[in-house]
Amino acid sequence: MASGVKPRVKVPKSASAGEVITIKTLISHTMESGQRKDSDGNIIPRSIINRFTCDFNGQNVIDITLEPAISTNPYFEFEAKVPEAGEFKFTWYDDDGSVYEDAKSISV
């Protein structure tokens, strides 16, 4: 697991049914491209977040593929329609197999 990884999510606490809300997510992550070398000249192995998903009550909201050119601390802002009270689940998938998760509930 890459060090210093910390997911952050901002979701409104409540919304009216059918309302479109803005969700902001940020994960601190080095997004190591695999192109850089350390001070001894050895290649630093690639470690990027390659996939990000958001689900609402088991239904997929967004599914994103990330490529190596995406910079450190990737930030996503997107909108979602809230039909009912429930929980948003956020998942980040790292190259090294680690999975980072966060969840936020919303009331209607």
Added chain:
Amino acid sequence: MKNSRTMISAVAAAALCVVAMPAAADENANLVLNGEIEMTVRAPAPAHLENLSEIFSGWVFRSDETQAMQLDDFDNPAMIFAEEGMDNWAEVDGSEGKSCASCHGDIESMAGVKAVYPKWNEEAGELRTIQMQVNDCRENQMGAEPWKVDAGDALNMEAALAAVSRGMPVNVAIDGPAAPYWEQGKEIYYTRFGQLELACSNCHEDNYDNYIRADHLSQGQINGFPAYRLKNAKLNGVQGRFKGCVRDSIAETFSPNSPEFIALELYVASRGNGLSVEGPSVRN
């Protein structure tokens, strides 16, 4: 001969660029942080400032987009670094088995500290920046290695300490034992350095709100430091910025933590007495 002509035309071009241009941003915008903390970005100049009547935070001079990034902690990329500093606050380091929190408690209790630094330390008999004070704590209270000045951990901690003081007015003391340092800082501020023969005041006092090439000159206030700069995507310390400015005048610069820059930091901070502590801010 050819060289000197190029030099002259370059200087002429630079002079031409310093002309008033339409402002890029709404000059009357107000900075309200997270929808709750009202920040002072315009204030009457402190009494010791002879040549300005009003002082402005650097935030006022930035574009709408850059301003917006600072309005919300979630959108402010500098807060990632401040949070690392806050994590460090509670982390035990050194031979004494202590963290900052062991003596000081919650970091929130340090609200207002950033606003009065650089500050005279009576016991040590020296003027200290907040980074020097942190390092003194690390060495003498925690038995830990001091952090490298103006880099990584030290800046993160400064950002964390600034973050808990946001909204409070900058109020550094310039009298008493700090007075000679303040005088020294003022001397440096008005001294022309380098081949371009530029003093801090030439840009930030005589020409603020004008453009120097594509840059919208601010008053060079440091209430927003440490600042996250979009150009290098990291936190920048104030003395590192001083160094950059002196370098840009094509001069041999002082080093961060040199007596000259510590004095200059006090003087420039005092020029912003009355503005809100805004760090960690977002600048371009």
